[in-house]
Amino acid sequence: MSDRQIDQQLVELAQRGDKHAFGLLVSKYQRKLARLLSRMIRDPAEVEDVAQEAFIKAYRALPSFRGDSAFYTWLYRIGINTAKNYLVSQGRRAPTSTDIDADEAENYDDGDLLRDYDTPERLLATKQIGETVNVAMDALPEELRTAIVLREIEGLSYEEIATVMGCPIGTVRSRIFRAREAIAERLRPLLDTSPEKRW
Amino acid sequence: MKEQISALLDGELEPTGVQALLSHTKKEPALRECWDEYALIGDALRGEAELSSDFTAKLMSRLDAEPTVIAPAASAALAKRRRSALDTLLPIAATVAGVAVVAWLGLRVEPADTTRVAHATTAARAVPAADADRAYLLAHHGYAGAQAVPGVGYYMRTAAEQVGDEVR
Amino acid sequence: MIGRAWVVALSLFAGLAQASASQDAIAWLAKVSAASQTLNYAGTFVYQTGRTTETSRIAHISDATGEYERLETLDGPPREIVRSNGDVRFYLPQEKIIISDHAMPKRFPAWAHVSPDQLMGNYNVRLGSLDRVAGMPAQQVVLEPRDAFRYGHTFWVEPGSGLMLKSRMLDSTGAVVEQFAFSDVSIGGLVERDKVRSRYAAAAGGWREINARGAAVTPEEAGVSCRGLLPGFRPISTVRRQVKDGGADAVHLVYSDGLATISVFVEPIAQGRKTPVVGESAVGPTRIFKRLIGAQYLVTALGEVPPESVRRLAESVEIRQK
Numbered sequence: 001m002s003d004r005q006i007d008q009q010l011v012e013l014a015q016r017g018d019k020h021a022f023g024l025l026v027s028k029y030q031r032k033l034a035r036l037l038s039r040m041i042r043d044p045a046e047v048e049d050v051a052q053e054a055f056i057k058a059y060r061a062l063p064s065f066r067g068d069s070a071f072y073t074w075l076y077r078i079g080i081n082t083a084k085n086y087l088v089s090q091g092r093r094a095p096t097s098t099d100i101d102a103d104e105a106e107n108y109d110d111g112d113l114l115r116d117y118d119t120p121e122r123l124l125a126t127k128q129i130g131e132t133v134n135v136a137m138d139a140l141p142e143e144l145r146t147a148i149v150l151r152e153i154e155g156l157s158y159e160e161i162a163t164v165m166g167c168p169i170g171t172v173r174s175r176i177f178r179a180r181e182a183i184a185e186r187l188r189p190l191l192d193t194s195p196e197k198r199w
Numbered sequence: 200m201k202e203q204i205s206a207l208l209d210g211e212l213e214p215t216g217v218q219a220l221l222s223h224t225k226k227e228p229a230l231r232e233c234w235d236e237y238a239l240i241g242d243a244l245r246g247e248a249e250l251s252s253d254f255t256a257k258l259m260s261r262l263d264a265e266p267t268v269i270a271p272a273a274s275a276a277l278a279k280r281r282r283s284a285l286d287t288l289l290p291i292a293a294t295v296a297g298v299a300v301v302a303w304l305g306l307r308v309e310p311a312d313t314t315r316v317a318h319a320t321t322a323a324r325a326v327p328a329a330d331a332d333r334a335y336l337l338a339h340h341g342y343a344g345a346q347a348v349p350g351v352g353y354y355m356r357t358a359a360e361q362v363g364d365e366v367r
Numbered sequence: 368m369i370g371r372a373w374v375v376a377l378s379l380f381a382g383l384a385q386a387s388a389s390q391d392a393i394a395w396l397a398k399v400s401a402a403s404q405t406l407n408y409a410g411t412f413v414y415q416t417g418r419t420t421e422t423s424r425i426a427h428i429s430d431a432t433g434e435y436e437r438l439e440t441l442d443g444p445p446r447e448i449v450r451s452n453g454d455v456r457f458y459l460p461q462e463k464i465i466i467s468d469h470a471m472p473k474r475f476p477a478w479a480h481v482s483p484d485q486l487m488g489n490y491n492v493r494l495g496s497l498d499r500v501a502g503m504p505a506q507q508v509v510l511e512p513r514d515a516f517r518y519g520h521t522f523w524v525e526p527g528s529g530l531m532l533k534s535r536m537l538d539s540t541g542a543v544v545e546q547f548a549f550s551d552v553s554i555g556g557l558v559e560r561d562k563v564r565s566r567y568a569a570a571a572g573g574w575r576e577i578n579a580r581g582a583a584v585t586p587e588e589a590g591v592s593c594r595g596l597l598p599g600f601r602p603i604s605t606v607r608r609q610v611k612d613g614g615a616d617a618v619h620l621v622y623s624d625g626l627a628t629i630s631v632f633v634e635p636i637a638q639g640r641k642t643p644v645v646g647e648s649a650v651g652p653t654r655i656f657k658r659l660i661g662a663q664y665l666v667t668a669l670g671e672v673p674p675e676s677v678r679r680l681a682e683s684v685e686i687r688q689k
Contacts (some may be wrong), residue, residue, distance in 0.1 A: 001210065001212055001214045002210045003209070003211070004209030005210070005215065005246050005359055006207060006212070008280065009217060010221070013221060018225055019259065019262050019263075020225045021224075021225070022220065022262070023258075023259050024224065024231065024234055026258050026259070027234055027235045027238045027239075027255050028208070028234075030250055030254050030258075031239075031242040031247040031248050031249070031250055032248075032257065033252050034248040035247055035248040038248055047248070047358070048250055048251060051250065051254070052254075052257065052258055052261065054293070055258050055489070056258070056261060056265070057263060059262055060265065060483045060487075061488075064484045081488060081599065084598040085514055085598055085599075086208055086354055088515070088598060129249065130246070132419060133240060133243040139243075152240070152241040152244045152245065153245060158206075158211045160290070160344050162254045173342065174202065177202040180236075180237045183240050184233070184236040184240065187236060187239070188236070190252070197230070198228045198232065198256065199231065199256045309594070335651060335669055336650055336669065339621075339630035339669050339670065357657065
């Protein structure tokens with residue numbers, strides 16, 4: 001089942017009242033949404049608030065989501081509108097000339113954005129997670145590291161990775177999983193996984 | 200099970216397994232946590248924006264305050280209502296716009312109401328709406344009005360200035 | 368389970384009650400729009416904007432053969448608009464002119480993009496109190512704008528039929544921008560065919576007849592776009608048409624926020640013509656903003672929205688080099 005199909009599946013579950021399914025989408029897209037929003041709103045705390053707002057709006061609007069576009073496209077559009085309204089409500093003007101609009105949300109692509117919104121604290125937190133992930137990556141056996149890099153950074157499918165690495169798809173799947181688990185193991189102490197923070 | 204979560208996140212799980220896995224995920228917080236972490240790892244590797252680690256938890260507690268979404272499929276009657284709302288909202292807009300056509304009719308009667316406007320917050324020069332603007336008005340109102348008071352006004356666009364010429 | 372959650376939530380969160388109220392209000396709006404097409408009704412209404420007040424008579428029939436409608440002004444010079452299904456004729460007896468066209472077919476896929484969602488994103492939609500209009504009970508449906516780019520609206524809806532008995536548009540200060548209200552109306556039952564037939568058709572044999580039509584084009588063909596859209600407004604159609612007789616074709620873009628509509632016209636300025644006057648103006652409830660792009664193009668944005676909205680939309684227009 002493709003990424004988009006799985007998103008659609010999660011949306012449908014959420015539409016039938018399964019809030020956890022929506023939570024999975026939130027987990028998956030919150031940071032991409034935040035990065036999009038940070039092009040319009042500089043302050044990271046505000047970005048976070050607006051991202052929350054956008055997800056709430058998306059949740060309320062779920063009944064009308066019909067899968068004409070991908071979930072994330074739809075979400076980004078809601079995010080952009082939420083950010084614009086927020087800026088207006090703050091008496092700030094939404095960016096116009098260097099604007100990002102709904103059309104651009106369609107083509108919103110990773111990797112070409114300036115990240116000039118970092119505060120020292122934020123940089124530190126980001127750094128901590130980033131560093132931990134990097135350290136964990138370095139410690140990975142070669143074949144696990146290659147597999148996860150091809151997946152997460154190069155965006156290859158399991159089949160493509162299997163071709164590149166000359167191994168069965170099942171092995172790719174297992175390598176990526178093991179890589180993730182190894183990294184997650186080191187990350188967990190940094191994350192607040194106390195019961196009350198569970199959802 | 201966690202390996203399946205990993206594959207699910209990558210969109211690489213066989214369709215037959217998805218349903219069952221998702222129903223497990225619904226019941227087991229540990230599996231959702233796992234999904235959370237894997238998603239975070241991917242984003243960290245790509246250098247995505249960082250958010251508070253409890254972003255999802257915060258959002259989910261806010262969602263508890265929301266009414267549970269009821270999908271179109273879950274309630275046929277509601278679905279029908281929604282669809283009809285969706286399909287028919289435009290005519291309302293048009294009804295209102297159609298009323299605006301009447302505004303034009305009124306204005307023809309009393310052109311004195313073609314007012315000068317000075318907008319306080321802009322430095323733009325306020326100019327009285329020229330007679331020629333009627334052409335735009337008619338095209339605008341006619342177009343918008345075409346849905347509910349169908350056609351009423353819609354046709355006036357091209358003819359407006361000719362009408363204006365005749366009247367003058 | 369859901370039921371209990373509702374009770375708890377209702378007692379704790381005002382926001383929730385609001386959400387459900389919005390759904391109810393949206394359902395009322397859907398009813399209104401269905402009613403506008405399917406009901407038989409005949410009545411007299413008063414339209415006001417600024418210092419202008421105009422009384423008109425309207426009749427609408429919908430039966431197995433289609434929709435028929437007639438609107439006639441009762442004040443000032445007579446004017447009549449008659450529609451028979453897709454065929455629309457506008458009679459101007461003083462000028463001896465008929466303007467005719469076909470009613471707009473629903474050929475724009477973008478219509479489907481206007482949804483309750485969009486509406487609710489732009490307006491707080493809720494039910495108001497039960498009132499009385501034209502001697503009938505009337506449920507108020509209130510749409511409060513969520514930002515300063517649109518006006519507020521209140522609709523009064525006859526609960527049984529869904530007919531809109533009154534509507535009012537308010538600016539941010541609460542001043543009435545325009546108002547429409549039936550002073551008397553009969554809903555349902557038999558409306559005689561005569562009431563939707565033109566009074567002038569028989570005598571209009573020698574009148575000048577003007578036909579008008581626009582051609583739908585894709586935004587790409589139009590070569591015009593608005594960057595940095597106005598919050599909440601989405602493009603719903605692009606048409607190429609001659610706005611002024613003998614003038615060059617203009618591209619007519621229409622934007623909607625689910626309720627309010629803004630038109631943007633972009634046209635080349637003919638050489639040798641005097642430079643158009645630019646800036647702000649208004650006609651009744653309609654705000655207009657004009658600007659030039661270079662010396663070549665005139666942009667005219669207008670709509671029943673605050674002045675800032677038409678200005679921003681006009682300023683965002685870009686011409687794509689072909």
